[in-house]
Structure formats: C-alpha cells, structure tokens
Amino acid sequence: MIYTVTFNPAIDYVVHMEELKLNMVNRCNSEAVYFGGKGINVSTVLKNLGIESVALGFIAGFTGKAIEDGLQRAGIRTDFITLHNGISRINVKIKSGKETEINGRGPEVEEEELKLLFEKLNYIQDGDVLVLAGNIPSTLPSDVYESIIASLQEKKIEVVVDATGNLLKNVLKYHPFLIKPNKQELGEIFHTALNTIEDIITYAKKLQELGARNVLISMAGDGAVLITETGQEFTIGVAKGTVKNSVGAGDSMVAGFLASYLKEKDYEKALKMGTAAGSATAFSEGLATLEAVEQLLKTI
Ligand SMILES: Nc1ncnc2c1ncn2[C@@H]1O[C@H](COP(=O)(O)OP(=O)(O)OP(=O)(O)O)[C@@H](O)[C@H]1O
Numbered sequence: 001m002i003y004t005v006t007f008n009p010a011i012d013y014v015v016h017m018e019e020l021k022l023n024m025v026n027r028c029n030s031e032a033v034y035f036g037g038k039g040i041n042v043s044t045v046l047k048n049l050g051i052e053s054v055a056l057g058f059i060a061g062f063t064g065k066a067i068e069d070g071l072q073r074a075g076i077r078t079d080f081i082t083l084h085n086g087i088s089r090i091n092v093k094i095k096s097g098k099e100t101e102i103n104g105r106g107p108e109v110e111e112e113e114l115k116l117l118f119e120k121l122n123y124i125q126d127g128d129v130l131v132l133a134g135n136i137p138s139t140l141p142s143d144v145y146e147s148i149i150a151s152l153q154e155k156k157i158e159v160v161v162d163a164t165g166n167l168l169k170n171v172l173k174y175h176p177f178l179i180k181p182n183k184q185e186l187g188e189i190f191h192t193a194l195n196t197i198e199d200i201i202t203y204a205k206k207l208q209e210l211g212a213r214n215v216l217i218s219m220a221g222d223g224a225v226l227i228t229e230t231g232q233e234f235t236i237g238v239a240k241g242t243v244k245n246s247v248g249a250g251d252s253m254v255a256g257f258l259a260s261y262l263k264e265k266d267y268e269k270a271l272k273m274g275t276a277a278g279s280a281t282a283f284s285e286g287l288a289t290l291e292a293v294e295q296l297l298k299t300i
C-alpha cells in the first residue's frame with residue numbers, strides 16, 4: 001500500500017482574472033475549489049492513474065471535514081487525525097497570466113495529536129511506500145519527518161520525501177528512495193545560484209552523496225533531471241501545451257513517477273510518466289486525469 005502524509009491539508013481556492021490590481025476590489029472570471037496539500041495531491045493523481053493509496057495527516061474544523069468528505073467522494077481512502085482546534089487552511093491561488101498564491105498557516109498540531117500520527121504509521125508494513133510531502137505547521141519541530149522515518153527503520157519500506165530546507169536535509173541520512181526538490185529549492189539548500197543543467201546535475205549528485213537514493217529535480221516548464229541510484233543520469237523536457245494552472249504539477253510528477261516505477265521498475269519510463277503527469281496537471285484546471293496523462297505520454 002502507498003501511504004501519503006499531509007501535515008497541513010488545504011482547500012485550494014483557484015480564481016482566474018485578467019489582471020490582479022492592488023488596492024482595488026478585484027472580481028474573478030471563474031473560480032474553482034480543490035482539496036489539496038501535497039500528499040493529498042499525490043493520492044489524488046495516484047487514484048486517477050488507477051492506484052490505491054491512503055491519505056494520512058491532520059484536518060480541522062469545517063474545512064477539514066470538507067476535505068475529508070471530498071476525498072472520500074472521489075474514492076480516495078483517508079485516515080486523517082481530526083485536530084481539536086482551528087480549521088484547515090484555505091489557500092488562494094490567483095491566475096492572472098501570472099500565478100500568485102496566498103497559502104494559509106493552518107491549525108496548530110499538539111504533541112498528543114502528533115503522537116496519534118506515529119501510532120497510525122505503525123500499521124505500515126514491509127513492502128509499503130510512504131510519501132511525506134509538503135511543509136509542516138510552524139509549531140512542529142523541523143525534525144518531524146526525520147523522527148517518522150527513524151521510527152520505521154526496522155521496516156523494509158520505500159520512503160519518498162517532497163519537502164524543502166532542513167525538513168529535507170535531515171532525512172537524507174536515512175537513504176530515502178526518492179526526493180523531488182525543484183530547481184529553486186535545490187539552490188536554496190546549497191545557498192547557490194544554479195545557472196546551467198551542469199550546475200543542477202552537480203548539486204543533485206551532492207544530495208545523493210548526502211544519502212538520497214534517487215534524486216529528481218523538477219524545473220517547471222524546463223523539464224526535469226533524474227540521478228538514479230544505479231548511476232544513470234537523465235534529463236527530460238516537457239510536453240507541449242497551454243498552461244492553465246500549475247498548482248500540484250510537482251506532486252503529480254511524484255505520483256506519475258511512483259505509479260510507473262512500482263509497476264515497471266524502470267527509471268527512464270518512470271521519469272517520462274512523471275513528466276506526463278506533471279505537464280497534464282499544468283495544462284488542466286485541476287489535477288492530471290488518466291486520459292490527459294496517456295495523451296501527453298505519447299508526445300514525450
Ligand atoms: N509550464 C509547464 N509546462 C509543461 N510542464 C510543466 C510546466 N510546469 C510544470 N510542468 C511539469 O511538472 C513538473 C513539476 O513542475 P514544477 O517544477 O513546477 O514542480 P513544483 O515546483 O514541485 O510544483 P508545485 O509545488 O506547484 O507542485 C515539471 O518537471 C514538468 O514536467
């Protein structure tokens with residue numbers, strides 16, 4: 001089974017408008033609501049690709065209930081912990097030719113509530129996959145991903161981490177199966193500007209030296225680079241299309257990569273599938289559907 005963990009789920013409220021004007025009442029041309037947060041997006045795209053997963057994490061209040069209900073209606077298995085206080089956040093995504101996002105802080109997770117997550121993670125068994133994706137509420141310690149992986153050390157599971165900064169750096173010594181920072185996040189980790197593909201490959205390999213088994217660096221409209229534990233190095237572009245809403249493109253790439261790799265154990269094919277899923281999301285209003293992914297896969 002694949003388990004995804006989203007510490008800070010969100011309702012993504014996506015609005016389209018010609019132009020965003022400051023100090024004015026702006027009115028949108030269209031609006032839509034999606035149930036998001038990075039791990040949840042991975043679960044949603046896996047579901048669209050016909051693969052089951054269980055979405056774990058923390059929800060709160062009426063927005064949290066809406067997220068849980070919405071995912072279950074879509075046929076996605078959930079096993080969230082409901083927090084005592086606060087509401088799950090509403091993240092506003094403004095599409096006006098440019099993409100502007102306002103992400104909420106989200107509710108606080110108390111120590112007792114965090115313990116409940118560790119209890120649930122005990123159910124993970126040999127052969128399972130654990131996806132830890134997204135940032136954590138600021139009240140939690142920045143080694144929480146590390147603590148989760150350390151608590152599962154005895155089990156033979158594949159861990160995927162899509163996070164930034166210390167949250168990511170701290171887990172590398174546990175040899176995660178896959179990490180997927182984007183180009184900007186890679187530069188931030190090493191406090192350096194990455195100007196060329198060669199720079200990106202060099203620093204992706206440094207993440208491998210620090211312990212990651214497979215390193216996937218996504219570069220939005222410029223494609224992606226994959227450095228594998230088998231010593232292979234791949235670069236790939238993107239499919240052609242018109243960008244509508246790239247929120248969740250990275251999460252879709254993780255889902256596509258996993259869906260293909262778990263079936264075929266072929267890194268090159270997995271990178272193509274990840275790219276098709278990422279691009280399919282960028283070219284859609286919501287997340288990638290199976291039809292869109294299959295269509296784009298033929299063109300990559
Ligand atoms: N403008 C685009 N055109 C085509 N494909 C895209 C575009 N943006 C993203 N993609 C696809 O999605 C993949 C992941 O995108 P990106 O690098 O933006 O991830 P990310 O920064 O993690 O995104 P997010 O945080 O929004 O999920 C890219 O490698 C590419 O395959």
Ligand SMILES: O=P(O)(O)OC[C@@]1(O)O[C@H](CO)[C@@H](O)[C@@H]1O
Nearest residue numbers: 010036037038091103134135248
């Ligand atoms: O605030 P975080 O946790 O960094 O990111 C949250 C978020 O922007 O990530 C997803 C896209 O990757 C969205 O569904 C969600 O709103």
